[in-house]
Amino acid sequence: MTPQNPRLYKTVLLFPLIFLFTACTAGDAQFTQGEPAGFWYGLWHGMIAFITLIIHLFNDNVTVYEVHNTGSWYDFGFLLGVIIVWGGSSHVSCRSAANRKRDKEWEEIGEKVEQKIMRRLKEWAEDEDDADVVKEWDEISDKVEKKLKRKLREWAEKE
Structure with a gap:
């Protein structure tokens, strides 16, 4: 019923x-x-x-x-x-410790991905014979780095 x-x-x-x-x-x-x-x-x-x-x-x-x-x-x-x-307060510290561990893991993954992409972009820029492309590398790398970090953080926070 x-x-x-x-x-x-x-x-x-x-x-x-x-x-x-x-x-x-x-x-x-x-x-x-x-x-x-x-x-x-x-x-x-x-x-x-x-x-x-x-x-x-x-x-x-x-x-x-x-x-x-x-x-x-x-x-x-x-x-x-x-x-x-x-439940006391022990679950709070465990949960935050788990979050810190997960954040650290994502940060390490993000750094590895960032380094690999930067290395490939730098190789691409150095392969170009155009001197203007090589000069602009610093600007491009800064923009890519900022955007990559932001996107990885947004992606990690969604899960």
Whole structure:
């Protein structure tokens, strides 16, 4: 059975999910000094921290972090929950390292292609007996070099 309007179907499912997430938010009366939040609640609160933050903007009774907690274990759970959902920052550095490696490879390829083309153009210009062609070589090589670099960069960025 497929819904008639999938967008409406997703919206209807979203609201109960949001209420489920907010049912166990930090800062409610469930936790006291006598019964503080522990590791598992810290983990949960870390996982729903972003949603709780949005709700906190409109409702001061809901907080992102439970003040009545067991201390280090709650903190560890909270941090672990945030890392589970947001993935930490390690993937950013790996991705940028991969991009740097790819850019370096393309730069090396571009330099090799550029050198080969320049060598062939220079050979062509030197084979010509016309002195004007040899004089204009510096201008031609500069223009070719700039255009080649630009085109290679544009081509590499498309992929």
